[in-house]
Amino acid sequence: MTQNLADTPRPLSADTTPAGEPSRWWRDAVIYQVYPRSFADANGDGMGDLPGVRSRLPYLRDLGVDAVWLSPFYASPQADAGYDVADYRAVDPMFGTLLDADALIRDAHELGLRIIVDLVPNHSSEQHEWFQRALREGPGSPLRERYHFRGGKGENGELPPNDWESIFGGPAWTRTTNPDGTPGDWYLHLFAPEQPDFNWDSPAVADEFRSILRFWLDMGVDGFRVDVAHGLVKAPGLPDLGSHDQLKLLGNDVMPFFDQDGVxxxxxxxxxxLDEYPGERIAVAEAWTPTVERTANYVRPDELHQAFNFQYLGTAWDAAELRTVIDSSLAAMRPVDAPATWVLSNHDVTRHATRFANPPGGTQIRERGDRELGLRRARAATLLMLALPGSAYVYQGEELGLPDVTDLPDEVRQDPSFFRASGQDGFRDGCRVPIPWSGTAAPYGFGPAQGGPSWLPQPAEWAELSVEAQTGDPTSTLELYRSALAIRRADAALGAGSEVTWLPAPEGVLAFRRDSFVCLVNTTGAAVPFATEGRLLLSSTEQGEPGALAPDSTSWWAV
Known part of the structure; x- marks a missing residue:
């Protein structure tokens, strides 16, 4: 399945640093996540693709981001939206070709944008050549050492090897059938059965991924987002978890299958x-850990460069809670000299415009909530995030103020957790609906006018949220993002460093200073009297009465 570029010109030169960029770019970068199937559709089949992404790169440059992170576009049966990879060196035909990826990387660099690609090292697709050979060859095949094949418990091996559960619901083990038709061993899959976990104790697995890294680095990518970075190594012997509800414990404890020191x-x-290549290539860990201190282990000076701050993403719109997680995040990263990261939304959680529209309660929300309140808080949260030292992540469409689509019909859902055991949310589809670009009717410029409907239906009210509708409107969320990113890029104090100086503030208000910049955040639903000095740079909402902070607002000041 691997596509060949041998007969094409060499891709990007070894030094991929865009002209004029400072070194250590990743320490304060704003990185925009593109979910390719939902970003832009070039061929009209209703599914986003790499040529579509390439056509919209000027939009991302003008938005003011520094880098683009692409969710998986590799050859895949799409059992989990591409996170089940059959060939790590090929582009799935639904997204284009390897030549399209090459052209996208080249164009991005010409526009001053860097490209980060997803890497999925915890598991492959069941259609991966290794796994298929392991099944065909049966017990004793050397290929089985590259995955976790085990005999079952019970009189005839009819029970799973241990009590682990899949993140998507149900047991984390599936039994195979031997080539002669008899029941065989079980294999481990922490996610869907179509995603067997690699065994990283196998030298062949480590060798393969070092080769995959070099393949894409040679193509010119600037870094990798490492999927399930905390899951590669399992505890020796694969011990039972016991009576704990592991799905509730995820991210709150060290598990025998997550956050093992061997990673x-x-x-x-x-x-x-990565350090062999010029241009400061990076890796970013998706690591769910019990504490930010455990997360810091992934970004020690000789390991990865960044790690997602999921503790921040899950924090309620509450001044005291936000200050606590900001302080703990900065404190945890300081000893390892790594930048803190800040993120509000991604392809796995409810968009923050909907999360903040509802009472606090996790990152998977099923209710629409108070749309006006959610958007007001989302805008304020964005300015807070962009004022903090470190690197910030923006998920496609959040710059348009998009809410989650909470009323998708069951028949259009594609999230595998929706079809698994009872009790699973299965509502990640709501944050993956294709974004609107222009026009008054679906698919709102997502694909060509003569194309078909988008792979997930877009709501009628999204016409007023399109890029076209918001461009030039000074009150729009899109123009707020453009202004904020322009100010952040122009002011060297923003993003840089690892400190904030907290200022005295009333209950429910955050106030901090960074050199000549002050950020004021009112997380309450009422105006709060607060004396301000200096020049107003930007506000998430109209200021309201003089000498007071508007409800659920953030403002930036030059002092």
């Missing part, structure tokens, strides 16, 4: 490869 040697080896 760090893998990332030390990867860092050595």
């Amino acid at each position: 760090h040697e893998i990332y030390r080896a990867w860092r050595r490869i």
Whole structure:
């Protein structure tokens, strides 16, 4: 399945640093996540693709971001939206070709944008050549050492090897059938059965991923977002978890299948490869850990460069809680000299415009909530995030103020967790609906006018949220993002460093200073008297009465 570029010109030169960019770009970068199937559709089949992304790169440059992170576009049966990879060196035909990826990387660099690609090292697709051979060859095949094949418990091996559950619901084990038709071993899949977990104790697995890294680095990518970075190494012997509800414990405790210390040697080896390449190539960990201190282990100087701050993403719109997680995040990263990261939304959680429209209660929300309140808080949260030191992540469509689509019909849903055991939310489809670009009717410029409907239906009210509708409107969320990113890029104090100076503030208000910049955040639903000095740079909402902070608002001041 691997596509060949041998007969094409060499891709990007070894040094991919865009002209004029400062070094250590990743420490304060604003990185925009593109979910390719929902960003732009070039061929009209209702599914986003790489040529579509390439056509919209000027939009991202003008928005003011520094880098683009692409969710998986590899060859895949799409059992989990591309996170089940069959060939790590090929582009799935639904997204284009390897030549399209090459052209996208080249164009991005010409526009001063960097490209980060998803890497999925915890598991492959069941259609991966290794796994298929392991099934065909049966017990004793050397290929089985590259996955977690185990005999079952019970009199005839009819019970799973241990009590682990899949993140998507149900057991984390599926039994195979031997080539002669008899019941066989079980294999481990922490996610869907179509996603068997690699066994990283196998030298062949480590060798393969070092080769995959070099393949894409040679193509010119600037970095990798490492999916399930905390899951590669399992505890020796794969011990039972016991009576705990593991789905409730995820991210709150060290599990026998997550955040094992052995993962760090893998990332030390990867860092050595990244450092061989000029242009400061990076790796970003998606690591769900019990504490930010555990997260900091992934970004020690000889390991990865960044790690997502999921503690921040899950924090309620509350001044005291926000200050606590900001302080703890900065404090945890300081000893390892890594930048803090800040993120409000991604392809796995409810968009923050909907999350903040509802009472606090996790990152998967099923209710629409108070749309006006949610948007007001989302805009304020964005300015807070962009004022903090470190790197910020923007998920496609949040700059348009898009809410989650909470009323998708069951028949259009594609999230695998929706079809698994009872109790699973299965509502990630709501944050993955294709974004609106222009026009008054679906698919709102997502694809060509003569194309078909988008792969997930877009709401009628999104016409007023399109890029076209918001461009030039000074009150729109899109123009707020453009202004904020322009100010952040122009002011060296924003994003840089690792400190904030907190200022005295009333209950429900955050106030901090960074050199000559002051950020004021009112997380309450009422105006709060607060004396301000200096010049107003930007506000998430109209200021309201003089000498007071508007409800649920953030303002930036030059002092």
